[in-house]
Amino acid sequence: MGLKAALSKPFAALINLRLNKLRKNAVPMQQQVFLKLIAQAKNTAFGIDHNFSDIKTYADFKRNVPIRDYEDLRPYIDRMVHGDEDVLWPGKPSYLAKTSGTTSGVKYIPISKESMPQHIKAARNALLNYIYETGKTDFVDGSMIFLQGSPIMAEKHGIQVGRLSGIVAHHVPQYLQKNRKPSYEVNCIEDWEQKVDAIVDETLTEDMRLISGIPPWCQMYFDRLSAKAGGKKIKDIFPNFKLFVYGGVNYEPYRAKIEESIGFKIDTIETYPASEGFIAFQDSQKDKGLLLLADSGIFYEFIPVDEYFDANPTRLQLSEVELNKNYALILNTNAGLWGYSIGDTVKFTSKNPYKIVVSGRIKHYISAFGEHVIGEEVEHALLSVAREQEIDITEFTVAPQVNPPQGQLPYHEWFVEFGTEPLDLAAFSLKVDDALQKKNIYYFDLIKGSILQPLKVTSLKKNAFIDYMRSEGKLGGQNKVPRLANDRKIANELLHYSNKG
Structure with missing residues (x-):
């Protein structure tokens, strides 16, 4: 066992203690997040327009802040994108995550100095929680690959702009940089097929132990690896490959083909990251439910799916949800998104602790x-x-x-x-x-x-x-x-x- 693997175990035990606190206290944590968000944003343009100074309770909040999608919030976002300060959140965003919407074209999602660390912390904790639960640390000492967007940033009025995965690449902890793939130069390739081919060339002889990415694009990587290696299974190319981390889509449609490509049933961790915030991750290999991150600077609301398009739908906070019922997920974040419909639907599989599965898209x-x-x-x-x-x-x-x-x-x-x-x-x-x-x-x-x-x-x-x-x-x-x-x-x-x- 290498030094990093050895050190990861006590660190994982510490993180587990913190996660246990989250598991047991999600509702009071959400109340603390709610009050803190309102207090921090009360002097912003949005806070003034929506009477944040008078908001003391969730009922007050619902009276003052309507549900919005990106287009509804766009007048505020456009001001922020053009360099105005104190619009949705104090100051300017640290980043704008550029995404492609199905109805809104290009979207710019704010990431603040308060929200950025939550993305990194959640991804780290997902891995450490896995280490604590399974005791498996071998992957820490080998190479890890994160199939992601280019880290090259553009700039708009003093704000760095890029894809979420590219932004996150700038914040990977230093202790992971040495064995992280692909290299910065390869990661900067914009054309996806050229990039995958370059990643194959760069990793074919590496000791890859953890692979992370969206399943269909990981499958493309596996297919091209196998072709380059004369049809070998991934387990024969990377004999120490131990862990597959994924998110972005439901894994089940891809599971059989990915496992066939790998050559065995590998351990997996599902994550639920979004440009708007890191929402949940799978915290047990025995349970497909994702632990809702109630302390990550996001106050969650939930609308029953069958009421979503009503003029005045029911809005629920975490303490009011029911099991096995589909809800549209609404976010209020420490980057300045308020009553924001992210477009996903979720279903609670547990309330002790609060765990969800992503059940679909509200407009899909x-x-x-x-x-x-x-x-x-x-x-x-x-x-x-x-x-x-x-x-x-x-x-x-x-x-x-x-x-x-x-x-x-x-x-x-x-x-x-x-x-x-x-x-x-x-x-x-x-x-x-x-x-x-x-x-x-x-x-x-x-x-x-x-x-x-x-x-x-x-x-x-x-x-x-x-x-x-x-x-x-x-x-x-x-x-x-x-x-x-x-x-x-x-x-x-x-x-x-x-x-x-």
Whole structure:
């Protein structure tokens, strides 16, 4: 055992004590965060406009601060981006995290000097918690790779601008820099495919022990590693590879293919980082729930999903949530986001401690016919049947077909890139349809009432989604394929990659 691995154990024990305090005191911690946020921001433009000086309770806050998405908050953000101080948070942001929104184009999310350390602390604690729980420290002494965006920063009115993962790269602790990959020079390559090839060349002979990134882009890295090494499994290229850390998308659709590429079932840690803040991480290998970080400078609110688009939806604080109910996640942060709808939906799997799973996106659903099918439901339907039939799924997305050929009923069209094709695609489609009916009563009623016909699966060529993302200039980094849409913008493009054509 190396020195770093040896030192990590007592450090992990200390972090576990702190996490135990969080696990037991999340509600009072949230109250402390709430009061501190209001006090710190009361003299900002937003605080003055929304009477922060008069806010003493959560009820006061709800009366004064409405729910907003990025577009609603944009007048304040635009002032901040143009260099104004004390707009949403005291002073200027330390960074602006540049993201691509589905409706807002480029978005600039503020990161403050108070919020930046929380990103680093949460990522560190996720690893140390794993060490404490499992006693496994070997990965600390080897090389670690973080597949991320370029660390090159632009500047807007004295504020550094970049992708979140690139910003975080500047704050990796010094004790991790020596065995961290890729090198700074390779990390700065903007073209994702060139970057992956350079990372393969740089890491092929390294002692890689921890790999972190968004699953589909890690899969691309694994595929190219294997090709470069003559078809070897990752376990044979990196015999000491011990831990896979991921976030950004649900891992389950990718799990089978990634484990097949690696050659064994590896330990994993799921994290929930966002430009808006680091929200949660998996704190047990025995539980897929993510520990909500109640002390990280974010005050959380929750809106029942079925009320989200109401004029006056119910707004709940942490102490009021129920288990196994879908909520839209609302953030109030120490970077100046207030009543901010991040766009994700979550479900609580535990209240002692408070743990969540990410169940979907509030705007990524299908309700072209009133069915309101969400991401969690389509993933369950497809993957349960795929597992039963031992079929590998590489990637998929779903869209409505509201204008079918004359004489046909409308339907949901599922675009699936298979690792292994079903022997009978039509029979496979019917099984998936049946599974979806069992998950969503509205969809069941529409099928039984002959409003919709059963879903249809369109099989796509190998690398269809990679080719599509490349054509859109969104290959790699933090870009993800939406699972669901209410229109056919993506669907119509994917038709060009159909196996029928």
